[in-house]
């Protein structure tokens with residue numbers, strides 16, 4: 328699906344939020360990998376769907392965001408950062424070269440310290456080969472796979488990334504695309520989910536359960552590709568269909584850093600995030616303060632289903648299984664304590680060392 332209309336196109340509001348998340352994450356990723364205690368001599372930032380690097384209002388596209396994150400946070404002579412940009416629309420490819428020249432009239436780094444490849448081609452047919460060409464494998468790769476949400480990304484590429492050292496993926500997923508075209512889609516769509524046709528049972532589900540089902544199937548695909556830690560969240564546009572960003576990494580530290588980036592993003596933009604697992608679909612940033620209602624519901628459910636739990640384990644659950652951070656857990660449990668829906672075993676104040684249980688658990 329090349330661009331259906333003029334290039335460049337207007338920057339939708341949720342796109343600005345998405346870029347803010349990329350930027351904040353990459354401002355952590357590049358320094359950790361190039362300057363940190365376990366630094367690597369080189370890393371690669373790769374996009375399978377790069378776009379033209381600019382929007383019609385002049386806003387930066389993701390390739391520019393990524394290069395700025397590197398040049399703002401890492402000295403020009405520290406390590407090598409390769410950039411690979413693939414797009415299947417010739418107009419985007421030509422415009423991206425011009426955009427990069429305009430955005431960086433002086434190269435932020437030498438050619439050797441920052442090789443840049445811009446190539447017309449598809450993510451499916453060309454990305455892996457270009458990563459071979461630039462000798463990216465064997466060193467960390469961050470693959471930004473920001474399609475229109477239809478995710479034409481080979482499972483084999485995901486598997487290779489998952490098995491590559493310190494490598495991560497960020498995938499844009501539009502559940503509506505799959506829900507709408509389920510009866511028309513052939514084997515290609517099953518390939519998106521690692522060959523598993525289970526996603527097609529979406530036709531039997533109630534409308535409100537469909538998007539979550541597609542997300543769950545995609546999470547399963549990333550997990551079976553080899554990413555043990557996943558974080559997904561829903562960008563909630565004021566108009567139009569929601570989009571999910573699904574992040575896969577080999578390390579809980581990656582989840583922690585992505586979550587820090589997510590929670591830092593300006594809450595005033597009014598676009599908001601949601602935890603896709605919350606059935607009441609409450610936005611996290613309706614007001615200035617984070618809305619902890621969805622986390623409260625998830626924790627209550629967990630204690631009812633799983634029996635008593637240590638607050639420390641609930642903090643780890645929040646980190647690895649929800650969009651929330653460990654430090655949100657005590658605050659999210661408080662309303663349950665106040666309502667008598669949970670209690671501290673042995674009595675006393677609720678603290679990180681407490682074990683909590685839901686009295687209603689045994690009656691279920």
Ligand SMILES: C[S@@+](CC[C@H](N)C(=O)[O-])C[C@H]1O[C@@H](n2cnc3c(N)ncnc32)[C@H](O)[C@@H]1O
Pocket residue numbers: 328329330374375376377378379380381387388389390413414415416419448449450451473474475479
């Ligand atoms: C959502 S836009 C990318 C936006 C860009 N990542 C950004 O944030 O600025 C998707 C891009 O993917 C390109 N595209 C669509 N299908 C593709 C495919 N199969 N392989 C490579 N590029 C594709 C389109 O031409 C379009 O430029």
